[in-house]
């Protein structure tokens with residue numbers, strides 16, 4: 001069956017050029033000449049992809065994209081490439097926030113457009129239809145659990161995920177399990193109008209294809225299952241989990257099937273939701289810093305893990321800001337804990353905070369910085385532990 005592309009553009013010349021180029025490539029093309037008609041055709045005809053002009057009279061491309069995304073309610077996701085007239089960052093960001101997946105600046109070469117279309121279609125194709133999509137994933141679940149708040153759990157989870165995805169070429173998902181106050185949206189510069197774990201737990205027949213539509217693609221190459229948009233909607237997730245813990249098991253097992261690694265950024269609570277995450281995880285990274293409060297909490301956490309019956313290797317200690325001067329060095333900490341610290345991430349306050357405030361994780365923006373290298377070494381160690389025989393695509 002031919003791939004159906006909907007062109008939404010008020011400019012007759014552009015319409016003609018696009019229709020010609022797309023038909024030549026074997027696409028089935030329909031055209032809408034304004035935003036409102038575009039929204040209607042998108043929802044009725046369910047094209048496989050939309051090319052959306054941004055500057056249109058009446059309903060512009062941003063509003064049309066927003067309306068389509070709102071009507072999809074996070075279920076189903078037609079890929080949208082926006083056509084902009086200027087390489088203006090503000091416009092691009094606005095379009096991506098509205099829900100577009102990619103953009104291309106006019107005038108563009110038809111070959112570039114075709115390449116973008118193919119790339120986007122490949123990304124959003126059902127797994128079973130992807131070339132090599134049947135290949136099993138490594139399918140590991142890594143929980144990141146804070147020994148106390150503010151130690152850098154989210155920072156490490158995000159940047160480790162990006163390291164696995166970009167540097168080691170692994171399909172990587174990151175789940176924000178801080179249900180009430182998840183930070184991934186702000187840390188990764190994503191809006192509130194994205195699907196979240198609420199969509200996933202509310203869907204009675206969640207299958208692989210539906211689950212993919214709930215994963216938010218980030219430009220850093222990781223995919224996210226976001227926390228509920230408000231603290232109040234977090235209750236929905238907790239309530240669902242209480243009624244039917246299999247709902248969470250199903251989400252996690254779909255994620256294992258889709259991704260080599262699923263990383264989970266957890267909150268510190270020891271509640272039913274987190275206990276289930278602990279149970280399902282292949283490894284629990286307890287993130288700590290070298291201070292008294294962590295040295296008090298870590299043994300309590302370790303005891304809890306023993307009482308849950310986990311074998312020793314399942315729980316690993318990650319010392320963040322390891323070379324910060326706290327008066328407690330690594331060997332002091334190890335002797336206080338009576339066990340070794342498995343991994344260390346160095347301290348680089350400026351690098352960490354400026355990445356945070358710019359919404360661009362340091363692993364994307366400054367991959368060569370010492371902090372990025374330190375987290376990457378950790379990501380490599382994870383990959384080596386779980387996939388010792390696999391050769392990373394990029395060394």
Ligand SMILES: Nc1ncnc2c1ncn2[C@@H]1O[C@H](COP(=O)(O)OP(=O)(O)OP(=O)(O)O)[C@@H](O)[C@H]1O
Pocket residue numbers: 146148149150151152153154155156183320321345346347348349350352353354356371
């Ligand atoms: N390796 C590091 N070096 C220096 N600063 C760091 C490092 N890791 C994290 N930080 C800083 O520590 C602060 C807390 O980080 P982050 O939000 O990731 O922690 P958290 O444990 O997830 O916190 P919360 O309890 O709020 O979820 C941020 O300002 C971050 O920039």
Ligand SMILES: [Mg+2]
Pocket residue numbers: 153154155178183
């Ligand atoms: Mg956090």
